[in-house]
Amino acid sequence: xxxxxxxxxxxxxxxxxxxxxxxxxxxxxxxxxxxxxxxxxxxxxxxxxxxxxxxxxxxxxxxxxxxxxxxxxxxxxxxxxxxxxxxxxxxxxxxxxxxxxxxxxxxxxxxxxxxxxxxxxxxxxxxxxxxxxxxxxxxxxxxxxxxxxxxxxxxxxxxxxxxxxxxxxxxxxxxxxxxxxxxxxxxxxxxxxxxxxxxxxxxxxxxxxx
Amino acid sequence: xxxxxxxxxxxxxxxxxxxxxxxxxxxxxxxxxxxxxxxxxxxxxxxxxxxxxxxxxxxxxxxxxxxxxxxxxxxxxxxxxxxxxxxxxxxxxxxxxxxxxxxxxxxxxxxxxxxxxxxxxxxxxxxxxxxxxxxxxxxxxxxxxxxxxxxxxxxxxxxxxxxxxxxxxxxxxxxxxxxxxxxxxxxxxxxxxxxxxxxxxxxxxxxx
Numbered sequence: 001x002x003x004x005x006x007x008x009x010x011x012x013x014x015x016x017x018x019x020x021x022x023x024x025x026x027x028x029x030x031x032x033x034x035x036x037x038x039x040x041x042x043x044x045x046x047x048x049x050x051x052x053x054x055x056x057x058x059x060x061x062x063x064x065x066x067x068x069x070x071x072x073x074x075x076x077x078x079x080x081x082x083x084x085x086x087x088x089x090x091x092x093x094x095x096x097x098x099x100x101x102x103x104x105x106x107x108x109x110x111x112x113x114x115x116x117x118x119x120x121x122x123x124x125x126x127x128x129x130x131x132x133x134x135x136x137x138x139x140x141x142x143x144x145x146x147x148x149x150x151x152x153x154x155x156x157x158x159x160x161x162x163x164x165x166x167x168x169x170x171x172x173x174x175x176x177x178x179x180x181x182x183x184x185x186x187x188x189x190x191x192x193x194x195x196x197x198x199x200x201x202x203x204x205x206x207x208x209x210x
Numbered sequence: 211x212x213x214x215x216x217x218x219x220x221x222x223x224x225x226x227x228x229x230x231x232x233x234x235x236x237x238x239x240x241x242x243x244x245x246x247x248x249x250x251x252x253x254x255x256x257x258x259x260x261x262x263x264x265x266x267x268x269x270x271x272x273x274x275x276x277x278x279x280x281x282x283x284x285x286x287x288x289x290x291x292x293x294x295x296x297x298x299x300x301x302x303x304x305x306x307x308x309x310x311x312x313x314x315x316x317x318x319x320x321x322x323x324x325x326x327x328x329x330x331x332x333x334x335x336x337x338x339x340x341x342x343x344x345x346x347x348x349x350x351x352x353x354x355x356x357x358x359x360x361x362x363x364x365x366x367x368x369x370x371x372x373x374x375x376x377x378x379x380x381x382x383x384x385x386x387x388x389x390x391x392x393x394x395x396x397x398x399x400x401x402x403x404x405x406x407x408x409x410x411x412x413x414x415x416x417x418x
Binding site for chain 1: 332
């Protein structure tokens with residue numbers, strides 16, 4: 001009799017065991033998106049000329065008629081509504097993985113259309129770029145600058161943009177401080193505050209004149 | 211009866227052995243759990259990772275032991291100049307496991323910096339994906355560090371009290387951090403001082 005109970009218990013135990021495994025498989029969270037690049041691969045090709053787009057090229061894209069490139073504005077909807085670059089589409093950064101937006105971008109990428117991302121600053125654009133890069137986007141670059149500067153492109157913003165492009169690798173600011181020979185050093189150093197008492201100029205009484 | 215029991219045991223043990231084998235076949239996971247793209251997006255969108263140079267300066271001056279600075283610029287740039295106590299992890303080696311020791315701190319804040327903040331932020335995104343916690347980015351990077359901390363601009367007279375407070379803090383910090391470089395400066399300082407002899411103005415004395 002005891003043996004029968006034992007087998008019954010065993011059967012119940014194994015049934016529960018199998019049920020648990022099946023439930024585990026069923027409820028396993030399947031991620032919607034998968035990285036196609038490992039972290040090592042994602043770190044390749046981040047140097048600026050490779051991953052960003054220069055001011056001259058941006059201008060060409062804005063002005064050209066043939067659409068081999070799409071500008072993607074990743075700022076929020078309000079910012080986009082209050083002004084954006086002509087022809088840019090709006091996909092706010094936080095919504096970039098929404099099914100509709102993502103599949104749209106994915107189609108563009110597969111059709112060899114260059115995706116050019118810009119945001120309110122270089123970091124916002126970079127965030128979108130880095131995420132999509134790790135998800136396997138290939139035809140994609142970002143503008144490493146602020147929207148306020150990009151939007152002035154046709155006037156005086158071009159020069160500012162070029163300056164910004166150089167900023168990320170450029171050691172010149174550091175060299176000002178570290179390298180004593182640089183000339184700017186003297187200007188950055190605080191000069192001892194000179195107290196210049198205002199001397200009352202003695203009026204030279206016009207002497208002479210005999 | 212005995213046969214029956216041993217058969218169920220056999221089935222169970224085979225099942226367990228099979229599962230153990232599956233476990234062996236599962237991909238090797240790193241110490242940190244990689245976060246999924248949708249989670250990473252939320253992290254990227256959160257500006258909480260940015261810290262101001264002032265905050266770092268203050269903690270450096272106080273010799274805060276819970277601060278770990280990481281310079282993500284190249285080895286060459288690192289050897290020329292870096293911040294006190296910083297270790298060098300070049301951006302392209304960021305994902306290397308050998309740096310785990312420098313990045314994986316439960317009780318330390320790891321702060322990444324580069325010339326500006328772009329490369330540091332790229333490094334941050336990769337480390338966030340790899341599941342590291344307590345990692346921050348120095349806003350504005352070394353460029354802002356030099357601008358704000360080492361050569362602070364005096365606020366206008368109408369500026370708020372806080373602005374003056376940060377200014378005085380930065381002035382003090384500048385003196386602290388200039389330490390070794392100020393020696394260089396004193397070397398060149400004399401050449402800057404031009405001894406100007408005041409020419410005596412010869413008052414036009416009236417010639418007779």
